[in-house]
Amino acid sequence: MRSMNSEGKTASAPQPAAGEDASLLAELQSGNQPAMATLYDRYARLVYSVALRVLREPAAAEDVLQEVFMQLWRNPDSFTAARGSLGGWLAVVARNRSIDVLRRRRTATSIDNLPLVAPGNLADEAERNTLMQRARATIQQLPREQRKTLEMAFFDGLTHSEIAEMTGDPLGTVKTRIRTALLSVRKAFRP
C-alpha cells in the first residue's frame, strides 16, 4: 500500500550542516560504511519518492534507490561538492535512472560531469521540507497545460514528440511550455 507521509514533522535530532555532505563523501572515499548509512538516511526518502513517482511500482523504485546509492558508494567521485547540491544531484539521477527503467534503455548522456545549481540546502531536513512545499505550490500555480506538459516530460519521461502526439499540441508549443514552466520554478527558487 502506498502512503503519503507528512513532511511537516519536527525533527528532534540536530540538523546537519550543508557542508557535512562533503565530509561524508570524503569518508566514502575511504570506505566508511557509517557515512554511507548517514547519507542514505538523509536522502533515501527523496530518491525513493522520485523513483516511485516515475515508476509507480515500489519494488522497481527500491531497485533504483539501491542502484543510485550503490553508484555513490562505488564511485563517490561521480559527485563532487563543487558541482552543487548532493540532494539535488541524487534527485535528478534518480529521476533519470527511473526514466531509463521505464523506457527500458540506458542513459544516453550523464549529468556526472555537469554542475547543478542547487535550489537550496537539501541536507537540512527542515529546509528540505520548506523547499518541497514551495516547489509544490509553484507547480500548482502554473497554468494547467504547462503543469501537465512538464509532468508528462519529467515524471513520465515522454518526449516532446510523444506529448505533442498525445495532446494534439504543436511540437514548438510543447517545447516552449516545458521551458516556461521550468523558468517559473527557477524564478520561485532564485528570484
Place this chain on the structure above:
Amino acid sequence: MSNSRPTPPTATAPPSSGHPSPEDLVLFAMQLFPVEQAETIERHSAHCPVCREELGRIHGDLAAVALTADPVAPSDAARERLLAQVAREKKAVTAAASKSALQPAPKPTPEPAPRPLADFGRGKGSTLIPEPVVIASSRRPPIYEWVGWAFAAAFAIAAVVLYGRHRTLEESIATQASEIQRLNARAADSHQLMDALTDPQAVRATLTPKTPPRGPIGGVTYNPQKGALVFLASNLDPVQVYKTYELWVIPADGSAPIPAGTFHPDEHGSASVIMPNLPKGVDAKMFAVTIEDAGGSDKPTKPIIMAGS
C-alpha cells in the same frame, strides 16, 4: 555547433548562433532527445561554458521539480539490503587488500656488506679517524637475527590486527548511532500518528460509493484542531497513467475545498494518505475523492468518486 559566439542561449537566438536553443537544452537536460541529437549537444556543451552554466541552472530547476513527488519512505528492508550490499563490497575490497598483503614479498636484493667501522669518516682528506680496527667478534650468530625479525614481524601483525579491530568497533558504534537516530525519528512519527488516531476530538467518517455495491470504500480520521488526517481506502480502480486520485476536505464554513493529497492504489486497489499538510482549525463538513490530472489539482473535478461525512 561551434563555440565561436559566447552569447548565452536565449529564446530568440537563431539556430545559426552555434548554441542549441534554450528549449533544446531543457530537453537535453531531461534526457528526452534521441541518442544522436543528445550526443551533438553533449559535444557542444563539453566545450561551451555558457551552455554548461545554463545546464547547471536547468538541472537545479529539475531538482526542484523532483521535490514535488509525494514523499514516501522506502521500506526498512531496502535499507538493510543496501547496507548489506555495501558491507559485501567493502569486505571484497578488504579481502583483496589482505590477499595482496599476504603475497610473498619479493626477494630482497642482497645488501652490500657492512663497512667496517673504521671506514666511517674515512672520506677524502679525512685525518680524524685512527687506524682501522675490525671487530670481527661483534657479528651475532644468525639465530639471534632471526629472533629479532620474528619479534618485529609479530608486533607488526599484532598492530595491524588491533588497528583493524579498532576501526571495526568505531564503524559499528557509528552505525548503531545512526540506527538509533533513525528509530527515534520513526518513533516520533508513530507517536504523532497514534495521537491523531486516538484523540477524542478526532472526527471519523466512512466514505462509500453512491451506486455500485462493490465499489471503492474509504475511511477518514480527521482532527481539525491539529490539522491531522489519516485516510485509508480499498477497492479502488486503477487510474490512467496521467491521472491521480485526490482527497479533499470540504470545510464546514462553505469555503473552497482543500486538497488533502494525491494517491494511487496499489495492485490490490488499496491506498492511503497519511498526515498530509493541512491547515489547522478547519472544521470539515465532508470529505471527497476525485480523479485529477497527475500532480493533483487546486480544485476538485467532477465526478466525485467517493464522499462522506
